Amino acid sequence: MEKRKTFSYSRYGYLFSIPFVVAFLIFWLYPILYTAIIGFTDLKGISATKFHFLSEPFKNFKTVLTSSSFRTALRNTVVIWIINFIPQIVFALLFTAWFTSPRCKIRGQGFFKIVFYMPNIMTAATVAVLFQALFAYPTSPMNDLLTKFGIIASPFNFEVSKTSAKLIVAFIQFWMWYGYTMIILISGVLGINPEIFEAAEIDGCTSAQTFFRITIPCLRTILLYTTITAMIGGLNMYDIPRLYLNGGPDNATLTTNVYIYNQAFAGSYLYNRAAAASMIMLIIIAVCSIAVFQMYKEKDQSKVDRKRRHLAAKKEVTE
Amino acid sequence: MKYNLSKVKRVSKPVLALMYIVCIFFAILSLLPFIVMIVNATRNTYQVQQHAFSFVPSKYLLSNLKILNSKQTFHPVRGFINSMIISSGSTICAVYFSTLTAYALVAYTWKLRGAFFSLVLAFLMIPMQVTSIGFYQMMYRIHMTNNFLPLILPAIASPSMVFFMRQYMIPSLPLEIVESARVDGCHEFRIFNQIVIPMMKPAMATQGIFSFVASWNQLFLPQILLTNKKRYTMPIMVSLLKGDIYKTEYGAVYLGLTLTILPLFVVYFLLSKYIIAGVALGGVKG
Structure with a gap:
């Protein structure tokens, strides 16, 4: 009787996941497979849909991997991500330390959190065009500010310098994400058992010692999680480089997604090459995702181990 | 202490x-x-x-x-309406169906449950952009470009939201209540709509805000799918402000930019407390 009852209810498990599965098959799996297939074909030209498989199947992949603009795009994506991520994590950690330390009660924390996080919620496209206006040449708020305070004598053309273009894109990325990272890290710190901090306090640890020897090791998983999700987000950078200077000057802010867009929806509409580039990116992202998976597994495993050890210890005591 | x-x-x-x-x-x-x-x-x-x-x-x-x-190209009102339709539609789809899928994962024991959850996890990290070429080709073939549905319906399968909803549901949904409703002769689907949904409201609200904002800010897919000017969303409108016709109209460009994010300002200053709490909740989902 009991068994029959669970059987009849298990039906609803399948029934209720049907919408997800159907949408998943149509809007995720099919496009992924379709993209993969297009990567092996000659599909190109505006509004083309018919294609033939290439006699040399990996030709598009080879073309993409050896193309200097794709390599530049990949290098730019990584470089811009690193320039943005290092200060992002440093300042996020610094604010986390300050906002969670019992030694300094900073007033207005709620206000600071709200303000630091705000750029994250604003449309990236708008932010990109806004920064282009802010750093325009010759008249722009930034040039006005810099000349007013005598930092530079005459307006600087931020748009033709490759270095400044990269730095500004990285800065926008930093500016949009440090608040988010900070809030994630603060919630991570609040999740640490307060007894650990009490013990450190009683043992006379300095703030720096507590932070580096206790807080950071306890945040290890969250730090890794933040790093890898930020990395995947960084690998997909599109809105800002595209609308800030459209990949320029001289491909200095060309990212892989801007490259894919330009291949497929501009110029000669090389859908096949763009598809091959997408698949290469998918592989890179999948490798990162697997890294996250392993991380979770390790964490869960260590939890189980700890529990087992704890139980064993308890058993010893009772025996 | x-x-x-x-x-x-x-x-x-x-x-x-x-x-x-x-x-x-x-x-x-x-x-x-x-x-x-x-x-x-x-x-x-x-x-x-x-x-x-x-x-x-x-x-x-x-x-x-x-x-x-x-200038006849930048239509903030039209962009606002289009973005509103897409964002509301996709948010409703994402929130309702993610909760339903999470309920299927939490409340019932079924054979493929583990495998299904692994699938959800596997696609947690895959961004839609990498599938865009196949997606565009598919929509082009069935004449669905310049239609809002390809930007709304994919939200039914939102792996990250299913994951979040499941994590939230496990500790906060007492299965005894579901059980007693069953005893009272309530149909499973009615149990979900009338008992589970009200209990999940806080999580649905926070996730709804993020889903809405993410959809509102999206540029890549709308840009490749919507080629008709009447269908442009707010972020596509923004890219028009870069055009030559506005080159010398500095004040107007700043005003256009302001208009595109005005709704977000309003939402943020009304709900910032909940949004910050929601971000923090998302971070400790591990």
Whole structure:
């Protein structure tokens, strides 16, 4: 009787996941497979849909991997991500330390959190065009500010310098994400058992010692999680480089997604090459995702181990 | 607390002052671009050319609005309506069906449950952009470009939201209540709609905000799918402001930018507390 009852209810498990599965098959799996297939074909030209498989199947992949603009795009994506991520994590950690330390009660924390996080919620496209206006040449708020305070004598053309273009894109990325990272890290710190901090306090640890020897090791998983999700987000950078200077000057802010867009929806509409580039990116992202998976597994495993050890210890005591 | 808090050594005054200076500096850094944008939206081209950086609003807001309207390409109202339709539609789909899928994962024991959950996890990290070429080709073949449905319906399968909803549901949904409703002869689907949904409301609200904002801000897919000007969303409208016709209309460009994020400002200042709490909740989902 009991068994029959669970059987009849298990039906609803399948029934209720049907919408997800159907949408998943149509809007995720099919496009992924379709993209993969297009990567092996000659599909190109505006509004083309018919294609033939290439006699040399990996030709598009080879073309993409050896193309200097794709390599530049990949290098730019990584470089811009690193320039943005290092200060992002440093300042996020610094604010986390300050906002969670019992030694300094900073007033207005709620206000600071709200303000630091705000750029994250604003449309990236708008932010990109806004920064282009802010750093325009010759008249722009930034040039006005810099000349007013005598930092530079005459307006600087931020748009033709490759270095400044990269730095500004990285800065926008930093500016949009440090608040988010900070809030994630603060919630991570609040999740640490307060007894650990009490013990450190009683043992006379300095703030720096507590932070580096206790807080950071306890945040290890969250730090890794933040790093890898930020990395995947960084690998997909599109809105800002595209609308800030459209990949320029001289491909200095060309990212892989801007490259894919330009291949497929501009110029000669090389859908096949763009598809091959997408698949290469998918592989890179999948490798990162697997890294996250392993991380979770390790964490869960260590939890189980700890529990087992704890139980064993308890058993010893009772025996 | 086992120890006396008053014994905790406080940082010295100069250090504390330094902390405040850094915090205030970053607060200004976060706000300044928006302040400059809003102030410049009220100034005319001549004023911006003379001093692009100013805190003093001027009186040209309406004339800037006229310039913006006269160019016939930038339609904030149309963009607002289009974005609103797409974002609301996809948010409703994402929130309702993610909760339903999470309920299927939590409340029932079924054979493929583990495999299904692994699938959800596997696609947690895959961004839609990498599938865009196949997606575009598929939609082009079935004549669904310039239609909002390809931007709304995919939200039914939102792996990250299913994951979040499941994590939230496990501790907060007492299965005994579901069981007693069953005893009372309630149908499973009615149990979900009338008992589970009200219990999940807080999680649905926070996830709804994020889903809405993410959809509102999306540029890549709408840009490749929507080629008809009447269908442009707000972020696509923004890219029009870069065009040559606005090159010398500084004030109007700032006003256009302001209009595209005005709804987000309103949402953020009304709900910032919940949004911050929601971000923090998302971070500890591990």
